[in-house]
Structure formats: structure tokens, C-alpha cells
Amino acid sequence: MLSRFDRIKIAKKVAEELEEGSIVNLGVGIPTLIPDYLNGKKVYLQSENGLLGIGPTPDEEHINMDLISASKKPITMDKGASLFDSSDSFVMIRGGHVDVAVLGALQVDRYGEIANWTIPGKTILGVGGAMDLVAGAKKIILASTHQAKNGQPKLINELTFPSNGVRKADMLVTEHAVFKFTDYGPELSEILSDISIDELRKITGTKFKEKITT
Template identity: 75%
Template sequence: MSQEARIKIAKRVAEELSDGDIVNLGVGIPTLIPDYLGDKKVHLQSENGLLGMGPTPDEKDINMDLISASKHPISMEPGASLFDSSDSFVMIRGGHIDVAVMGALQVDQYGEIANWAIPGKNILGVGGAMDLVAGAKKIIIASMHQAKDGTPKLVEKLTFPTSGNGRANILVTEHAVFKFSDQGTELVEQLSDLSLEQLKEITGAPFTYQGALV
């Protein structure tokens, strides 16, 4: 997974965020987003107890008492607030998060998410995934198009355990932006020079483009 591809995804996800949004950022690629918001005034929430997370601090300004849920050093915006993680989950479960940006192991053609367990491998814990899937008003998946073994992340049907009933609205990969509905997956933007046929070959679910099935 190249850093260039990760940054490309983070920048594109940042375009989906609007001024005033309260946004929870998951581990992995989503943690890069604070550095690419530009002049947008969004309120970044970290589930370990912070509202008002800022961009990555300079090395000389790192304070390891200020870390994200991913254990990365962070800064705080003016007016930021710190609170107990239980209060953070009250925000999440109470429906006060406008957008959750998270990674995924798989996403099915209708936006159902699997992002907490791989069958046969050790499970460290669910984390906040299930709460966010259930509580966030909008879910954006920021993920590489394929897993490390070359299998597609976007699949026709999940083979990993689901993260809950909530569905992703948007998937952003290094190659494309997809939107989900009850009708299935729609390709809304190509982000690389792959042809539609090449994109289809590395995608595990059917999708439409400009109203036609690819």
C-alpha cells in the first residue's frame, strides 16, 4: 500500500465533508484526512474523547498525552474539548456524528460493511466500528481497492462478519468513487487511468456507470 495512494484517497474523502460536519475518523487512511481539509471548518471527533482534532503536529510540538484513537499524535483546534470516552460513545450512539470515515475489510454491493474480524484469525476487539455503523448519519469507507492478497474489497456478498445493519453511503479507493443504494453499486468517479474493463476485473461486485451495467 503506497503512501501516495493513501494520501490520494484521504484528499478525495476530504472533498465529501462539509463545513460544520461532526466527523469521526477511524484507523488507517482516515487518520490522514486532517492534513488535507484546507479551509473547511469541520469538527473532528476521536472516540477516545476529543472533539476538535487538528492536523498532525510538527515533531517539535508532539505531546503524547494528545493522541487519536489510532494512537497517533494530534493537535487540537481552538475551542476543542476533551471528555471521557464513555461520553464520546454517548455522542456516537446518540446519533450526533454526521459522518464516520472508516476502513473496511469488505463492502458488499449494497454498502454493508465488514471491518472488524477475519475468520480464522485472532480478534483484538470490535472497537467503535459497530457503534459507528449504527449511529453515524453518513458512512464513508476509505480503503485501498484490493486487499494485500489481491482480493477485491468491494464484493457481491460479504464473506467476513458484518459490522452491523448500517450501510456505507460512499466508498473511495485509489481507483474510483462508488455510491451505494438499494439498487446496488454505482460508479460515480474514476480516480485512476484504469479503463472501465480493467476496473471491472479488479472489482468483486457488479456496478453501474452512467445508468448502464458495466
């Protein structure tokens, strides 16, 4: 099971990748940690249930469950934040006004095609906004564990779970590494743990090129 330290490490790395002034939608799971690790960088965090301007996670004394994210987690609002109908939120998403979507992943293929909404044979609670975000956001960053709970790699040659759509992710950040997706497959751009390249290859379900910058 992924430790809280590793989850925070992934969130911090994604936060580094976000550009000042960008509008960013945060998906369920690890992405919800990002507001606490922006280190003063001004980005506009959007929640698809109708909020632009998510602030840091509240402490226990200041939790108000009337103010939650689309992940049903308690949040705060930054100064100048705005609330609106969820239908207006999806106008933003479908209209191409979200610069970056940070999503979790069940699987991602070697070209960045994403499966993150259902596992075959398991109960489906609802697709949510994942397909809209994949289609509408200008850039897609995946923040995910390197392997599933059963030990299977999430970065694989070909999806076996239902796809979110033909739109591809730009980047995958795991507890071990950062990959960027190209027309020729994934490129390893950074190592985030003490794992060796050979060990990383063994727990990754597809071949990748090394393009690490120092």
C-alpha cells in the same frame, strides 16, 4: 502495497466530500490522514477516545503522546477543541450526533454492508467503536484500498467476513474510484486513477453501474 501518494489521494477525496460544519469521526488507517487535507474547511473531527476538534498532524518536534487519537496516532487540537470521557464520546455516537463516520473496510458488499473488525481465524484484539459508528452516524464513508494485500477485491457480492451490522455505507473511496451505494447495487461516480472501466471491473468483485458526472 498502497503508496503514500494513493493514501493521500483517498484522504483528499474524502475531505472534499465533507460538508462545512459537520461533526466527523475518523477511523483507523487512511481516515487519520484527513485532518491534513481539509484546506481551510471547518469540520469538527471527533475521536472516540474523547476529543472533538482534532487538528493537523504535529511535526516531530511537537509530538505529545499524551494527546493521541483512537488510532493511537499523535494529533493536535484545534482552537476551541474539547476533551471529555470516552463514555460521553459514545453518547455522542450512539445518540446520533455524529454526522459522518469515515471508516476503513476489510470488505463491503454490493449494497454497502460493511465488514471491518475481524478476519475469521485471526486473533481478535477488540471490536472497538466500529459497530457503534455504523449504527449511530448519519452518513458512512469508507476510505479503503481497492484490493486486500492478497489481491482479493474488497467490494464484493456478499460478505465472507463478520458484518458490522445491517446499516449500510453511503460511499466507498479507493485509490481507483468512488462508488455510491444504492438499493440496486454500487454506482461508479468517479474515476481517480488512469485505470480503464474494463480494468476496474476486473479488479472489482461485483458488478456496478456507471454514473459518472463531468
